[in-house]
Amino acid sequence: MNRNSFNQLEDECINSGLCVECGACAAICPKHAIEMKRYSWGNNPELCAECDENCDLCTRVCPARVQPLRKVEEKFFGRAANPEERKVNIGVVRDFCTGYATDTKILENAVSGGVTTALLANALKQGIIDGAVVASFDPEKPWIGKAKVVTTVPELISCAGSCYQPHPQLLGLREALDMGLRKIALTATPCAAAALRKLMLDEKFADVAGRIKVILSNFCAAHWSRFGTEWLLTEKMKLNLNDIKSLRYRARPFPGMFKVELKNGTVLSEKFVYGYLNHMGRFTPEECRYCLDKIGFNADIAVGDTWGYPEKAPSRIIAIQNGEHTDDPFLAGAKYGISQFLVRSEIGEELLRSAIENGALTVCKETEETKFKVLSSVQLDKSTTNSQVVAARIVRGQPYRVYEQD
Secondary structure, eight states, X not given: OOOHHHHHHIIIIITTTOOOOOOHHHHHOTTOOEEEEEETTEEEEEEOSOOOTTOOHHHHHOOSSEEOHHHHHHHHSSSOOOHHHHHTTOOOOSEEEEEEESOHHHHHHSSSSOHHHHHHHHHHHTTSOSEEEEEEEOXXXXXXXXXXXXXXXXXXXXXXXXXXXXXXXXXXXXXXHHTTOSSEEEEEOHHXXXXXXXXXXXXXXXXXXXXXXXXXXXXXXXXXXXXXXXXXXXXXXXXXXXXXXXXXXXXXXXXXXXXXXXXXSOEEEEETTTTGGGGXXXXXXXXXXGOOOSSOTTOSEEEEEOTTOGGGOHHHHHHHHTTOOOSOHHHHTOSSOOEEEEEOSHHHHHHHHHHHHTTOEEEEEOOHHHHHHHHHHHHHHHHHHHHHHHHHHHHTTOOOOEEOOO
């Protein structure tokens, strides 16, 4: 088996601990020679068939070593980040908003404000997109994350919520392309979004790039390995994995319950936020410790909970839900939670504008002062912690991730 063209990817990205498990290499391999093999600690790209030594497509799209942020900004966001945005490391931000979905079905399935699902549901209804690649779970092993392609609003709503474990999200892109979809939306972690942008910048992938309509990302502090989820299920809840029918990390009520349905109909719930979440730091994958992107530098729209925004923080929403008075009609209407989100691109603005015009979202556009205050705080939380780990790799001469901003 010829491994020559896979060697660079293996040496620089996989064996160095930088692989983000996005699945981009496997998704674009023309010979299907790379598979994402599942392990309890994560998903590993491995050569499974004859590889063309003259092909370098897998290394071209891999986001693990280099992310060309300035090129992405200029091509997809219309400009490079200005000096003020660059100073606080938030990237190009056209709009910063808080909001929540108006559809009760979406809110009941979302983890907070349901903004991502509402944006995509409206985009499907209006024909802006013809399908979306979203995070879901493996039907055969429903505690393991897996990408899913959805083309209808009910399918989309069934996948609402967060999947807090790394999985090869971009294998879903290959499936969407094989289905013949022409206007594809993708939900992706910041690292997976970076792989998509590298693909879209490369002329070799012009046809694929032309079929990607919009990228939505999440605010991401870190993932937790599949082993972490299995530990919660087997050690904390004393369950047999084969008895599990479905899992939700953050089911209602807000801010989230770890909810498990068994095949015999039994439903079990334990606190996740302010509960099980406290155990998960020990299961952070190696690659997350080298990541400096919390707010989706490469996404058209990035969405997160309102951590870092004291006036609209989850604790405030819970207090209002429990009867605390507020004169703010926006907060009073947040029966299920609020999301904060930023818009970086023209297509992102189009998605947001359409959702507002069609009544899919209740939105509060935040001030410039609030934008910089909140986003810089959220981003600083991750970059401060992880920059020391990156600095150690530099001193030791080990590979590290480069974010090209100049």
